[in-house]
Amino acid sequence: MKSKSSRTRVAILGSGSIGLDLMFKVKASEQFDLKFVVGRNANSDGLRLARSCNVETSSDGLDFLKAHEDAYDLVFDATSAAAHKVNNRFFSDAGKFVIDLTPAKVGRLCVPCINLDDMGAEQNVNLITCGGQASLPLAYALKQAVDEIDYLEVVSAIASRSAGIATRENIDEYMTTTEYALAKFSGAKKTKAILNINPAEPGVRMQTTLYAYARYRDFDRVRASVADMVEKVREYVPGYRLVVEPLESQGRITIGLTVRGRGDYLPEYAGNLDIINCAALAVASHRHATARLGATQ
Template sequence: MAKLKCAIIGSGNIGTDLMMKVVHTARNLEMGALVGIDPDSDGLARAVRLGVPVTHEGIEGLMRMPRFSEIALVFDATSAKAHATNNTLLQAHGKKVIDLTPAALGPFTIPAVNGNANINESNVNMVTCGGQATIPIVYAVRRAVQRLVYAEIVATISSRSAGPGTRANIDEFTETTSKAIEQLGGAERGKAMIILNPADPPPIMRDTIFTLSQGGEREAIEASILDMVQAVNAYVPGYRLKQNVQFDVIGDNAPVRIPGIGLATGLKTTILLEVEGAGHYLPAYAGNLDIMTSAALVTADRWAGAVLAKEAA
């Protein structure tokens, strides 16, 4: 079966987990290269054992590789700052780019929300781990109500699953996720927070979503949320509700003040999620990384399948 070659820039936790997913689960992609900057990284060592070509000389090393011209798609699992440079170089060579950083140079993409809407864009952004986990739920609430006034998400992850790249992008995480809550989730105002939990043993990823809506029935909201959980679970098997959806009425006697909107009332919905990793490379508690790599692979695999089908026609 024909497959397209892909490369992954970043040999850390995210890049290595993504490589393992491509090797073991991708339908339309195969590894063409793993790129890092640390010659002693575990990711590069694993790639060598798998027979995947490697370079520790970054994007420049990738472009010097003898079979670089055969690579159709590149995943960037570095940092928001590095992605700007990487994308410019890759676009000059006509490569499809899947951005796993919070740089957000391309359109936001969450498989369960906007599916294939951006599949043909030269650069697509996978938002953030917190965004991939929570924005589908925000969107699920929005489609069941007349007005989604506000949505706030709190992503809690084990500090062990937050490597140097994640820690260097905390500000970008909150900014990018907040924007995507509004642009993709449909909230008039969005807010995102991330908590690094140092507990031992490490806890799996937990996400809390609060929404304030108007003009919707509780039963319809809950049904929409449950449908969305199933949709995300189809490509992230460890994605699930932690407990039943909770509702509270915010009445005229105790309105809440929302920046940019003012005093507001309505139905408060609280959704508690957990995301357990699949264990392809990372431990099960690193669901925050697993949902990013799973979403990126689904997006890339769909694009590659479409390209291969067109070539075969």
């Protein structure tokens, strides 16, 4: 087991479902020393659970992290898009590395299987949206295999119980940020993102379907590019898999995927939350390894 002095000191801002699942993931890793879980409501279930796991907590939000800025190196911000824009003013001034799990689009957009190695010098890394983390690997794989994408549409369906207050408050930002990222990573001329929140019980597993009108010369190349990308995602999201292999009909390409969560804290059907947390952990692990390498040189 690594000594605490060799670990990256971590604070989690936000004590909802994403923050709590991150707490369990961070605590299970020998790379990190979880210092704080910070929220806004002292009586919240999230902060009570964190305290029961022997994690120091506070309901003073950003003010607490300002008062203890020397006690942590990395922050996971699991608040909201609007809150993150305020929070990052302090984190930037304080030189803190931030992994943003909101659709605020303040920092560099990151999908680990696409551009993780480019994140080394960034102060703020944005993980786009859960639908983005699911669909962007496939959108990027398409880009590598076709001549041009005229239109790209992504439809994500998630269980109502996996859509917390922050998710519902961020719907507009979810759409605009996902569509922006789809265009950026795929080069598509036009993009559209749709989020369906399914109230069915028991909760349904996250599923995302990608539709594209693209010009290509070899559809086998499309299949191979997508299959290769799925394996890259599965390196950090084991529950990621295709349910509809690439299909072509009347010029439209269809690909379907599902994400089964790891079940660290969230139920397995909440793959939408698990995939963005797995991406966050991949970014944090990369930064930890980069920092340790720099310290030995």
